[in-house]
Amino acid sequence: MATSWRIGSLARNTFGEAASSGQNRLVARDRGLVLDSRGRGGRKTGPNPTDRARPGSKHHLATDANGTPIAAVLTGANRNDVTQLVPLIEAIVPIVGRRGRPLSRPGRVYADHGSDHDKYRRVLHARSVPTSIARRGHPHDSGLGKVRWVVERTHAWLHHFRRLRIRFERRADIHEAFLKLACCLICWNTLQRGLQSL
Secondary structure, eight states, rough: TTTSSSSSHHHHHHHHHHHHHHHSSSSEEETTEOOOOOGOOOTEOOOOTTTOOOOOEEEEEEETTOOOEEEEEEEETTTTTTHHHHHHHHHHOOOOOOSSBBBBBSSSSSEOGGGGGHHHHHHHHHTOEEEEEOTTOSSSSSTHHHHHHHHHHHHHHTTSSSHHSSSSSSSSHHHHHHHHHHHHHHHHHHHHHHHHHH
């Protein structure tokens, strides 16, 4: 095209502007303009401590007693679970029951030792939310596994979706949209199973 149609300089100038803007992280290489490998990841990513510090994301999930997702939060892979305990509870929307006002807070919060911190326990207790959180350094005989397994099962359901198992999106809002869509599909499947059992 540069030889026959004489637009090579125009194309080079256009791509040069895109490269200088930094939005697509284009850099010059000997074969043209390619994505800059230094900018991998995007927002809400962080060095994954379980995957050789590669950039990754973490899904924080709250479910009801049956494993139905009621809130989901996306953070970088290096964020501690305990820092997202209160934001996750705040992300739960009021749930309408059969009668009375919608439930605006959970009856009890069950969590593993990753959420063990007295500071966040006090925050939830001040909001009249009782907690059952495993203590660090104590043996695994607290009995929380009998009620927490539904959360792990829901995480497994989420990771059946390939777009959530591996983050391909640079933009955090797109990945969060896929996360919320997967939660909607899980809720729909749960509702369908409940209707079939009637």
